[in-house]
Amino acid sequence: MSGAAPIPVEGTVRRAAPLSESFRELGLLVFILLLCGLFQLGNHNFLTLGNIRDLLTNTAILSILSVGMMMVILTRGIDLSIGSIIALAGMAASMTVSAHRDIHPLLSILEGVAVGTACGALNGLLIARFNVLPIIATLGLMNVIRGGTYLLSGGAWVSSYQMSDGFKAIATGKLLGVSYPILIAVAINLAFVYFIDHTRTGRRIYAVGSNPDAADVSGIPRRRIIWLVYTIMGALSGLGGVIWAAKFASAQSDSAVGFELSVIAATVLGGVSIAGGSGKVSGLVLGTILLGILNNALPLIQVSPFWQMAIQGAVILAAVLTNVLVKRNNQRSALQRRVI
Amino acid sequence: MERTIRVDRPWSWRSFFLQWEWLLVLIFLAVHVVNSLLSPYYFNADTFLQTPMSFLDKAFLVLPMTMVIILGNIDISVGSIVALSAVLMAVAYNAGLPMPLAMALCLAVASACGLLNGILMTRFKELSSVIVTLATMIIYRGIAYAILRDQAAGGFPAWYSALGWDSVGGIPIIVIAFAACAVVFALLLHRTSFGRRIYGMGSNLTASRYSGVRTDAILLTVSVLTGLMAGFTALFLTSRMGSTRPNVAQGYELEVIAMVVLGGVSTSGGKGRMAGPLLAVFIIGFLNYGLGLVNIPAQVLLVILGLLLILSVLVLNLRFRDRHPRTPPATEIAGP
Numbered sequence: 001m002s003g004a005a006p007i008p009v010e011g012t013v014r015r016a017a018p019l020s021e022s023f024r025e026l027g028l029l030v031f032i033l034l035l036c037g038l039f040q041l042g043n044h045n046f047l048t049l050g051n052i053r054d055l056l057t058n059t060a061i062l063s064i065l066s067v068g069m070m071m072v073i074l075t076r077g078i079d080l081s082i083g084s085i086i087a088l089a090g091m092a093a094s095m096t097v098s099a100h101r102d103i104h105p106l107l108s109i110l111e112g113v114a115v116g117t118a119c120g121a122l123n124g125l126l127i128a129r130f131n132v133l134p135i136i137a138t139l140g141l142m143n144v145i146r147g148g149t150y151l152l153s154g155g156a157w158v159s160s161y162q163m164s165d166g167f168k169a170i171a172t173g174k175l176l177g178v179s180y181p182i183l184i185a186v187a188i189n190l191a192f193v194y195f196i197d198h199t200r201t202g203r204r205i206y207a208v209g210s211n212p213d214a215a216d217v218s219g220i221p222r223r224r225i226i227w228l229v230y231t232i233m234g235a236l237s238g239l240g241g242v243i244w245a246a247k248f249a250s251a252q253s254d255s256a257v258g259f260e261l262s263v264i265a266a267t268v269l270g271g272v273s274i275a276g277g278s279g280k281v282s283g284l285v286l287g288t289i290l291l292g293i294l295n296n297a298l299p300l301i302q303v304s305p306f307w308q309m310a311i312q313g314a315v316i317l318a319a320v321l322t323n324v325l326v327k328r329n330n331q332r333s334a335l336q337r338r339v340i
Numbered sequence: 341m342e343r344t345i346r347v348d349r350p351w352s353w354r355s356f357f358l359q360w361e362w363l364l365v366l367i368f369l370a371v372h373v374v375n376s377l378l379s380p381y382y383f384n385a386d387t388f389l390q391t392p393m394s395f396l397d398k399a400f401l402v403l404p405m406t407m408v409i410i411l412g413n414i415d416i417s418v419g420s421i422v423a424l425s426a427v428l429m430a431v432a433y434n435a436g437l438p439m440p441l442a443m444a445l446c447l448a449v450a451s452a453c454g455l456l457n458g459i460l461m462t463r464f465k466e467l468s469s470v471i472v473t474l475a476t477m478i479i480y481r482g483i484a485y486a487i488l489r490d491q492a493a494g495g496f497p498a499w500y501s502a503l504g505w506d507s508v509g510g511i512p513i514i515v516i517a518f519a520a521c522a523v524v525f526a527l528l529l530h531r532t533s534f535g536r537r538i539y540g541m542g543s544n545l546t547a548s549r550y551s552g553v554r555t556d557a558i559l560l561t562v563s564v565l566t567g568l569m570a571g572f573t574a575l576f577l578t579s580r581m582g583s584t585r586p587n588v589a590q591g592y593e594l595e596v597i598a599m600v601v602l603g604g605v606s607t608s609g610g611k612g613r614m615a616g617p618l619l620a621v622f623i624i625g626f627l628n629y630g631l632g633l634v635n636i637p638a639q640v641l642l643v644i645l646g647l648l649l650i651l652s653v654l655v656l657n658l659r660f661r662d663r664h665p666r667t668p669p670a671t672e673i674a675g676p
Contacts, residue, residue, distance in 0.1 A: 078470060078471075126650060126654075130654055130657060131657050132650065132653050132654065132657065133607045133608075133653075135414060135416075135470050136597070136601065136607055136649065136650070136653055137650060137653075139594055139597065139646075139649065140598075140646040140647070140649040140650040140653075141646060141650070142594075142646070143591075143594060143642040143643065143645055143646035143649075144642075144643050144646035144647055144650075146639070146642060147639040147640060147641075147642040147643035147646070148643065150637070150639035150642075151639065151640070151643070155637075155639075253639075261474070261478055264474065265478075268471070274467060274468060274470075274471045275466060275468075304486070304489075306485045306486050306489045306490070307482070307485075307486045308482075309478060309481060309482030309485050309486075310478075310479055310482025310483050310485070310486050311482070312478060312482065313475055313476070313477075313478030313479030313480075313481075313482045314479055314482075316474075316475045316478065317460075317475040317476070317479065320467060320471055320472075320475060321460075321464060324464050324466050324467060327466070328466075
C-alpha cells in the first residue's frame with residue numbers, strides 16, 4: 001500500500017492539500033448546486049426556507065452518525081451495527097420515558113448515549129482486542145443488538161401518546177428558529193473538526209489508518225485508538241437513536257434497518273477513503289448534504305421512491321470509483337514530477 | 341508468515357481429533373439431542389429427509405462463499421442477487437416468456453451480477469471486496485424494487501413448484517441438487533489446481549501473481565460461480581414460496597457468512613475446508629427447525645446466529661494464534 005495521503009502526525013508540519021483533493025470537494029459542491037438547480041426547475045417549492053429547514057432536519061441524524069463513521073473508516077474499519085444501535089438506544093430511552101413521564105429529556109439523551117457507548121465499546125473490544133474483522137464483528141453484533149431490541153420490547157412499539165412532550169421536543173424543539181437536531185449536528189461537527197484536526201488523538205486516528213505498522217512502531221497505542229473510535233461511533237449512534245425515536249414519535253424494534261448503508265454512503269461520498277487514513281470534514285459535510293438531498297428531495301420531482309435505493313447505490317459506486325481514479329491520477333502525476 | 345506450501349505432517353491421533361470439523365460433528369449431534377428432548381415427534385427418518393428442504397435454498401450460497409472467504413474476500417451482495425434474479429424471472433414469465441427460458445434468464449442474470457462484482461474487483465484493486473459488494477448490494481436490490489415496487493409476482497406453472505417441494509425416490513429434489521453442487525465444489529476446491537490456487541491467493545496474493553497464477557481470471561471465475569449459485573438459490577426459494585417480492589433473501593449474506601465462518605474458514609484467508617461449512621449448514625438448519633418446534637421467535641435465532649458468528653471467529657482466532665509462532669522445520673517445507 002503506498003500511502004499518498006497527507007499524514008501530519010503529532011507535529012506542526014503540514015503539507016498543502018494536493019490540488020486535486022480540493023478540486024474533488026469543489027466538484028462535489030458544484031454537483032450539489034447543479035442538483036439543487038435541477039430540483040428547483042422540477043419543483044418550485046424546493047428552494048424555500050421551509051423546505052431547506054426540513055431537509056436539514058432530516059439530514060441531521062445522518063450527519064451526526066457520519067462523523068463517527070468517518071473515524072471508523074479512517075482506521076480502515078467499517079461499522080454495520082449502527083442501525084441496530086439506533087433502534088436499541090431509541091427503544092431503551094422511549095421505554096424509560098413511557099414508564100416515567102416526567103423524566104428530563106437530557107436524561108433520556110444521556111441514557112441513549114450510554115446504551116450506544118456500551119454497544120460501541122463491545123464492537124471495539126472484539127475488533128481491537130480479539131482481532132475480529134470489523135465487518136464480521138459488526139455484522140454479528142448488528143443481529144445480536146437487533147434481536148436484543150426485539151426481546152427488550154417484546155415486539156411492542158412505544159407510540160407517540162406514551163412519550164412526554166419534553167421527549168418529543170428533542171427533535172421538534174427550536175432555538176432561534178433552528179431545530180434542535182440541526183443544532184446538535186452542527187455542534188458535533190464543530191467539535192469533531194477540533195478533535196480530528198487539532199488534538200493528538202485525532203491525528204493518531206489518521207496515522208493508524210494510513211499505516212498501522214508505522215503507527216505501532218512509532219509508539220501509537222493502535223488498539224486503544226481503534227477501540228476509542230468504535231466507542232465514539234456507538235455513542236453517536238445512541239444519540240442518533242434518541243433523536244430518531246423523538247422525531248418519528250415512535251420506537252420500534254425494526255427502526256433504522258439499513259440506515260448504516262446511508263451513513264456509509266454519505267461518508268464515502270464525502271471523499272473518506274475506504275483504504276483508510278484520508279478524508280476531510282469539509283468533504284464529509286458536503287457528502288452528507290448531497291445524500292440528504294438525494295434521500296429527501298426525489299419525491300418532490302416525482303421520482304418514484306422505489307427508485308431511491310438504486311439511485312443511492314449507483315451514486316455510492318460512482319463516488320467510490322471516482323475516488324480511486326482521482327487517487328491514481330494523483331500518484332501518476334507525482335511519479336512524473338519525480339522523473340523530471 | 342502464512343505457509344502456502346502443503347506440508348505433510350506425520351499422522352497422529354491427536355492432530356486427527358483436534359480438527360475443527362470434529363467439534364462441528366459434536367455440535368451437530370448436540371443439536372439433535374436437544375431437539376429430541378424438546379419434542380417427542382422430532383426423531384424420525386421423515387425429519388431428516390424433509391427438514392433440509394426448508395433450509396437448503398440458501399445453502400447453495402455457502403459453497404461459493406467458502407471460496408470467496410478463502411480468497412480473503414467477502415461478498416455481501418448475494419442476498420440482493422437472489423432478489424434481483426428472482427424478480428426478473430417472475431416478471432419475464434408473466435410477460436410471456438416460457439418458464440424454462442425464464443429460469444435460464446434467472447441463472448444468467450445472477451451470473452452477470454456476479455461477473456460485474458468480479459470486474460469491479462479486478463479493475464479497481466484498491467477497493468476492498470466489502471465496499472464493492474456493499475455498493476452492488478444496494479444497486480441490485482434497488483433495481484429489484486424499481487422493477488416490482490412493493491408488489492409480489494407469481495402464478496408459476498405447477499411443475500415449477502414441484503422443484504422445491506417434490507421428491508425423487510424419497511429424496512427431495514433440492515437435496516439431490518445440493519448434493520451434486522456440493523460434490524462439484526468440494527472437488528473444485530480440493531482436487532484441482534484451480535482450488536489450490538484459491539488457497540494460494542488467499543495466503544499471499546502478491547506471491548501468487550508473481551509465480552504466474554492468473555489471479556484476475558480466478559477471481560472472476562469465483563465471482564461468476566457466486567452469482568450462479570445465487571441464481572440456484574433464487575430458483576429454489578421462489579419455487580418453494582410460489583411467488584417473489586423485492587425483499588426476499590434479505591439478510592441471507594449474514595446467515596451464509598456465519599455458516600462459512602462457523603465451518604472453520606478463517607476470515608483472513610487461505611485456511612479452511614469445504615467440509616466445515618457443509619456441516620455448519622446442517623447445524624444451523626436443524627437448530628432453526630428445533631427452535632421453531634418450541635415456538636421461539638425468529639429474532640432469537642438472529643441473536644444466536646450473530647453470537648455463533650462472533651464466537652466461532654473468536655475461538656478460531658485464538659486457535660490459529662497459538663499455532664502461529666511455530667516455524668516449520670526446514671525438512672517440512674520441501675513438501676510435494
